[in-house]
Amino acid sequence: MNPAKPRKRMSVDERREQMLDAGAEVFATRGPDEISIDDLIAAAGVSRALFYHYFPGKREFFIEAIRRATARIQVATEPDPSLPPIERLRASIDGYFDVVSTNPLQYRAVFQSSISSDAELRAVMGEGLAMQEQRILDAVAPLGGSPEMQRVAVRGWLSFLVACCLDWLETESPPRDRLRDLCVDTLIGALASAARPE
Amino acid sequence: MNPAKPRKRMSVDERREQMLDAGAEVFATRGPDEISIDDLIAAAGVSRALFYHYFPGKREFFIEAIRRATARIQVATEPDPSLPPIERLRASIDGYFDVVSTNPLQYRAVFQSSISSDAELRAVMGEGLAMQEQRILDAVAPLGGSPEMQRVAVRGWLSFLVACCLDWLETESPPRDRLRDLCVDTLIGALASAARPE
Numbered sequence: 601m602n603p604a605k606p607r608k609r610m611s612v613d614e615r616r617e618q619m620l621d622a623g624a625e626v627f628a629t630r631g632p633d634e635i636s637i638d639d640l641i642a643a644a645g646v647s648r649a650l651f652y653h654y655f656p657g658k659r660e661f662f663i664e665a666i667r668r669a670t671a672r673i674q675v676a677t678e679p680d681p682s683l684p685p686i687e688r689l690r691a692s693i694d695g696y697f698d699v700v701s702t703n704p705l706q707y708r709a710v711f712q713s714s715i716s717s718d719a720e721l722r723a724v725m726g727e728g729l730a731m732q733e734q735r736i737l738d739a740v741a742p743l744g745g746s747p748e749m750q751r752v753a754v755r756g757w758l759s760f761l762v763a764c765c766l767d768w769l770e771t772e773s774p775p776r777d778r779l780r781d782l783c784v785d786t787l788i789g790a791l792a793s794a795a796r797p798e
Numbered sequence: 799m800n801p802a803k804p805r806k807r808m809s810v811d812e813r814r815e816q817m818l819d820a821g822a823e824v825f826a827t828r829g830p831d832e833i834s835i836d837d838l839i840a841a842a843g844v845s846r847a848l849f850y851h852y853f854p855g856k857r858e859f860f861i862e863a864i865r866r867a868t869a870r871i872q873v874a875t876e877p878d879p880s881l882p883p884i885e886r887l888r889a890s891i892d893g894y895f896d897v898v899s900t901n902p903l904q905y906r907a908v909f910q911s912s913i914s915s916d917a918e919l920r921a922v923m924g925e926g927l928a929m930q931e932q933r934i935l936d937a938v939a940p941l942g943g944s945p946e947m948q949r950v951a952v953r954g955w956l957s958f959l960v961a962c963c964l965d966w967l968e969t970e971s972p973p974r975d976r977l978r979d980l981c982v983d984t985l986i987g988a989l990a991s992a993a994r995p996e
Contacts, residue, residue, distance in 0.1 A: 771950075786984060
């Protein structure tokens with residue numbers, strides 16, 4: 601036995617991450633419905649048996665990819681309670697852009713996979729969005745307005761944010777800071793409108 | 799021959815409209831990828847031969863439905879050149895809400911069909927969005943900001959608008975006027991941010 605091997609061998613987690621990254625390259629450009637499990641196996645460069653050892657099927661692979669992206673966003677946008685509401689939002693949105701810019705393929709893959717016709721995949725995406733929605737609502741509750749108006753403003757704005765980020769990854773413009781400020785300002789504008797008296 | 803028949807018989811256009819309306823009821827709740835042509839034929843209540851006479855296939859049916867919805871939106875949001883820029887926008891967004899509220903099933907069907915994995919369907923949707931984007935950009939060009947910032951602001955906001963309208967059709971709240979004002983204010987906020995000096 602080669603004594604160097606145990607050091608080089610990937611852990612279960614590393615292997616899973618590597619397979620998810622390879623898969624993201626495939627489904628960053630095509631929807632999940634257009635991709636076969638063979639495409640994913642080929643991209644991962646592993647045996648069919650090993651692939652199935654980690655992921656029982658294509659759907660489980662995508663669900664895992666979505667969960668991983670959602671978890672990254674959740675960590676990166678963790679609100680800082682020491683900041684006042686608007687600054688707290690700004691910092692969280694900055695964290696969101698960190699995730700997008702450091703994982704561009706994964707981000708495109710996951711947020712374009714919301715175009716899947718698979719109800720279960722859409723449901724997993726929906727859970728991630730609901731978490732973000734609630735987190736923002738918690739942060740902006742003090743800004744006023746009916747809960748219903750705040751909710752729809754935040755829901756609409758999350759679609760704004762995703763559209764801006766997907767467009768940014770495609771066109772590589774405008775500069776990141778300008779786009780982040782656009783997203784921050786737009787949310788503040790939407791919440792100000794939601795808080796307006798009837 | 800029954801002399802009353804010619805009066806009652808639908809024209810080609812009426813028949814086509816009626817079939818598209820019936821189809822919308824089917825695909826307002828399920829994505830195009832989940833619907834079979836038999837579902838559409840059953841909903842239309844016509845013979846298979848007649849269906850195929852109007853629509854060569856499922857894809858052509860959806861494309862026609864998307865084109866019809868896009869055309870309705872195009873007509874209803876026609877800018878009024880006699881109004882100043884912001885008022886012109888407000889009037890167009892009001893027209894958009896007219897289309898949504900008078901054709902709720904068709905709107906849901908078409909804008910949820912953007913979740914199709916079919917590249918051609920997505921391309922037809924994309925044409926409709928590009929038309930709306932350009933129309934808004936023409937209207938707001940005098941507001942300032944780089945063309946690139948204006949473009950991304952408008953693109954993001956169109957996703958905001960669709961998300962708000964789909965949510966509104968689902969939850970039936972908030973009141974239409976409040977939601978329309980939220981959309982107007984949010985666009986104005988996004989454009990003001992886009993126009994900010996570097």
